[in-house]
Amino acid sequence: MWVQRLLGRSPGELRLCRQISARIVNESNVEVRPEKEAKPLTFPGVWLRDNCLCEECFHGSSKSRKLDWDKFDTRIRPVSLQTDELAQEVSVKWSDAHESRFSLGWLKDRSFEGRRQEEYLREFYRPATRHWAGAEFQQVAQHFSYDEVMSKDSVLMQWLQALAVYGVALLRGAPLDEGVVRRLAERVGFIRRTTYGEEFVVQAKPGAQNFAYLSLPLPLHTDLPYYEYKPSVNILHCVVQTESAGGSNMLVDGFHIADILRRDHPADFERLCRVVVDWNDIGSEDGREFHNIWRAPVICLDAAGRYTRVNHSVPQRDSHFNVPLEEVLPWYESYARFVRLAIADSHAFKTRPGDVLTFNNIRLLHGRTGYDDSEASPRYIVGAYLDWDIIYSRLRVLKKRLEPGCQ
């Protein structure tokens, strides 16, 4: 096919459009120059062979590799290359007599160049986070219209992008019914169910026995630190807001607090990243007893040292603390510093009926100031959770559709 295409053209024509070139380097790599003068891109032969897109090696409709890996030869070598200007393709003949074809676009997308990989990870895999101090809250917390999020994919994408970058975003103008959180979650994907069900209501329980109608302040915390798979994003829909002075939400960027510790108190930072804490929750819901435990540090890092999550809850930290004796007091000192810094940096604001507050539960700490809950001054918030897997997936699908070439 390749030869036929070339034969159909005059030598002059060939020279004019000759742009792609490819050569074998170090016996096992393929170097492709996408166009004249362009910087060559190097692709390991083993990786190219592993990613052959022919019908024998790749299942097109499921976009999945079906290569027989029981027999895969990691010492495979390219033996000859051909380029096709018209189709913008490079074909490779291998030492196992197999032949593969790769389009230039496909190769460029998967370039091993550091800059391209960074861009892919930042733009497409997961947007880079921007950490913020409490004083910056007004600038970073973007507002979106609930109706537009529900009706326009571009606005849905902007909301999810803001949530991924800043960990918080506010939707305005939602109807005052109990179905809002479900409709919103289903616009993205589906509600994340927990021990406490799907939708939950945050409301002081009426009755004389209940702290004389006083709703106590809720200290800063992350929800469900005692789950291995923590719900990722809180959706809190304000249906009725108290007229009393309290009832404000408090938020703080846990990643920003971790940044401060890392910079100013490295020993505390190191300890909070290393010491594994037992988080727990014991109780019963709908007649079913539960006993949840998950052990994890307060600050969790990935292999590259980036934050993946923070855990903080005073009530839901287990009295079992499975660490060496000598770790205990230093850990308490470090944790107390983390908590004090978080309290000092937290930003308080009050949502209004029709507001939907959305924030990253595994990054931000949240709480609520106390309020006077009475018949005359009720407060009624409906909540639900979404998972990051579902949100990022939706975001990628939207980006592919609305921002072609982003990937």
Ligand SMILES: [Zn+2]
């Ligand atoms: Zn193949």
